[in-house]
Amino acid sequence: MKTNYFKLLTLLMVIVALIGSCKKDENTDPDDNNNNDPTDVIKAYSGSGSKGDLITFSINQTNKTYSVHNETTGNDDNGTYTVKTGDLNNIYEVTASGETFFAVELSDKIIAANFPTGNSENDISFGVSSSLSYLNNSANIIGDYTWIIMTNDEIDGSTANKVWGVMTVNSDGTWIKKNYKGGSGFSSNTGYLAPNDFSETLPLTSGDEQGTWEVNGTHEERLNVTINGVVGTLTGYVYGDANSSAFLLDLGTGNGFLLGVKNTNTNISNIAGTYSFIDVARDGSKGAGNYVISSTGNVSWNHITTEGTGVDSGTFDFTQCPNLKNVYYCEGDEKLGNIYGVICGDIIIHFLFKKDDGSFSSYGAGGKI
Numbered sequence: 001m002k003t004n005y006f007k008l009l010t011l012l013m014v015i016v017a018l019i020g021s022c023k024k025d026e027n028t029d030p031d032d033n034n035n036n037d038p039t040d041v042i043k044a045y046s047g048s049g050s051k052g053d054l055i056t057f058s059i060n061q062t063n064k065t066y067s068v069h070n071e072t073t074g075n076d077d078n079g080t081y082t083v084k085t086g087d088l089n090n091i092y093e094v095t096a097s098g099e100t101f102f103a104v105e106l107s108d109k110i111i112a113a114n115f116p117t118g119n120s121e122n123d124i125s126f127g128v129s130s131s132l133s134y135l136n137n138s139a140n141i142i143g144d145y146t147w148i149i150m151t152n153d154e155i156d157g158s159t160a161n162k163v164w165g166v167m168t169v170n171s172d173g174t175w176i177k178k179n180y181k182g183g184s185g186f187s188s189n190t191g192y193l194a195p196n197d198f199s200e201t202l203p204l205t206s207g208d209e210q211g212t213w214e215v216n217g218t219h220e221e222r223l224n225v226t227i228n229g230v231v232g233t234l235t236g237y238v239y240g241d242a243n244s245s246a247f248l249l250d251l252g253t254g255n256g257f258l259l260g261v262k263n264t265n266t267n268i269s270n271i272a273g274t275y276s277f278i279d280v281a282r283d284g285s286k287g288a289g290n291y292v293i294s295s296t297g298n299v300s301w302n303h304i305t306t307e308g309t310g311v312d313s314g315t316f317d318f319t320q321c322p323n324l325k326n327v328y329y330c331e332g333d334e335k336l337g338n339i340y341g342v343i344c345g346d347i348i349i350h351f352l353f354k355k356d357d358g359s360f361s362s363y364g365a366g367g368k369i
Contacts, residue, residue, distance in 0.1 A: 037062070045111045046221055047127025047237055048250040048257035050150045050280070054235060055117050057127050059105060066094070066103075070118025072253060077116045087302040087311050090369045091276050091288045100306045102278045102288035106346055106367040110239055110246060114278050114286040123280040124150055126248055126259055126365055128239035133220035140240025141213075141223075142171045144202045144263040145247050146195070146327055146342045148351050148363060151256025152284075159282055160184045160359035162351060164195070166324070167260055168203040169247065173214055175225075176207040182351070184359040195340050196321045196329050202263065225249060244345030259365060261344035266326045268318065269295040275348045279303075279364025287362075290369075291341070291348070293318065297328070301336075337361055 040062040049055050053072035060066070067078040081092040081103065092103040094115040101115035108129050117125045134141060148164040155161035161183030169175045178200060180193040209227055213236060216222040223236030237248040245262035272295040278288045289303035297318040304311050314335045318328040330339045337355040341348055346368040352361040 043105070043107055044130040045127030046130045046219065047111070047125060047248055048235075049117050049119060049122030049125040050152060050256045051119050051121040052151070052251055052253045052255045052257065053117070053119050053122060054250055055122075055125055055127060056130065057111055057113075057117075059111065061107070066115075068117045070122075073118050075118035077118055079115075087313070088276070088288060088290060088304060089274075091278075091290070093288075100308065101286060102304075102306075104276045104278055104288070104366040109241075109244065110347060110365075110367060112278050112365040112367075114280055114288075121152065123152065123284055123286065124278070124364070126150075126246075126257070128221060128237045128246060128248060130219075130221055132239065134215045134223075134238065134240075135217070135220050138171070138215065140242070140245055141238050141247070142169055143245065144168050144204070145245075145260035146263055146324055147177075147247070147258050147260025148349060149251070149256055149258050150363060151251070153254075153256065155181060155183065158184065158359075160357075161192075162360045162363070164351065165208075166198070166200065166202065166204065166263070167247070168207075169213065170203070173212050174210065175213055176204040176210040178204060178207045179209070182353060182360065184357050194329075194338075195324055195327045196319075196331075198321065198323050200323070202323075239347075241345075244347045246344070246347050259349055261326070261342050261347050261349060263324060264326045264344055266320075266343065268293075268297040268320065268328075271326075271328070271343045273368050275343070275366055276369050277348060277350065277364045277366030279350075279362050281362040282360050287364075290366075291350075299330075 040060050043059045045057040053070050056069045058067045065080050069076050081094045084091045094101040096116050103113035105111045111127045113125050145167045165179045167177035181191050211227040213223045213225045216224050225234040225236040235250045239246045247260045249258040272293050274292045276290045287305040292300040300315050302311050302313045316330040316333045321327040328341045338353040341350045349365045351363040354361050
């Protein structure tokens with residue numbers, strides 16, 4: 001009997017050991033897959049891609065690796081990055097499937113990237129820190145925003161046009177926004193408006209769309225957003241502190257995302273500094289660069305593309321929009337065309353239109369380094 005008892009005990013111990021081994025092998029924690037050390041500095045972000053996908057990012061700043069999970073497609077991407085120096089200081093460079101991509105990270109704030117994010121149709125992605133909670137801290141969300149929709153969709157039958165606008169987020173859980181178009185129809189078609197011609201009064205009391213928002217009780221950096229008259233709930237994301245606020249709204253699969261920054265009463269000297277960005281052109285080509293803005297509004301810029309043709313550079317002068325006090329523009333630059341930069345604290349978004357016909361050229365996002 002004793003012999004049988006010890007045989008049974010030994011068998012049970014072997015089974016327990018095998019079960020434990022299987023559990024370890026099935027661990028899908030992306031940090032384990034990247035062989036991260038417990039002392040590594042890892043930052044997490046949540047956001048959206050230009051196809052309208054929900055995306056989470058994990059950036060290991062210690063060993064310079066990244067992992068991405070696309071919640072919409074269920075696909076993952078991961079790899080390593082290097083940090084550029086010199087004219088493109090602090091821009092992350094990623095090589096994936098033989099191609100070059102870029103990202104800009106403001107640690108614990110935002111990430112902007114054009115590297116793969118679980119869907120080949122995501123040309124540009126943006127995320128905010130996943131560690132934030134707005135359940136009892138919504139004050140930094142409230143305010144007026146200038147935004148642009150980042151998507152590959154045609155507007156009025158052409159990718160030469162984009163939709164931008166302004167938005168008021170109210171403390172009572174409602175929001176209102178006005179929609180405008182920019183592109184080749186600037187001068188001739190109804191609904192087209194340049195930001196420097198904006199003349200509405202803010203905060204908005206009426207608009208083209210309105211709805212409700214509330215903080216998501218499970219993912220507290222996210223918002224549940226509804227549009228009046230539209231069935232379903234959209235996912236919003238927000239980064240907000242005393243100086244910088246960004247509002248991101250995923251518009252659903254195939255529709256891209258809305259990205260805005262809060263309107264603040266700045267002046268040229270307030271925004272002086274170096275801003276790194278990633279961008280995507282109308283033809284889908286990807287790049288990265290920086291703007292070095294002086295206290296007088298002169299801007300020196302550097303830019304590189306995935307084609308690896310070297311660093312392009314130039315200068316232009318920013319002028320403040322008369323009614324959108326943190327939107328700055330330059331019209332008719334020989335290289336870049338018509339440039340619009342929206343800046344709130346450390347965060348910048350920009351969109352460019354060609355000089356000759358006013359058609360959309362590129363857009364991007366990033367932050368102050």
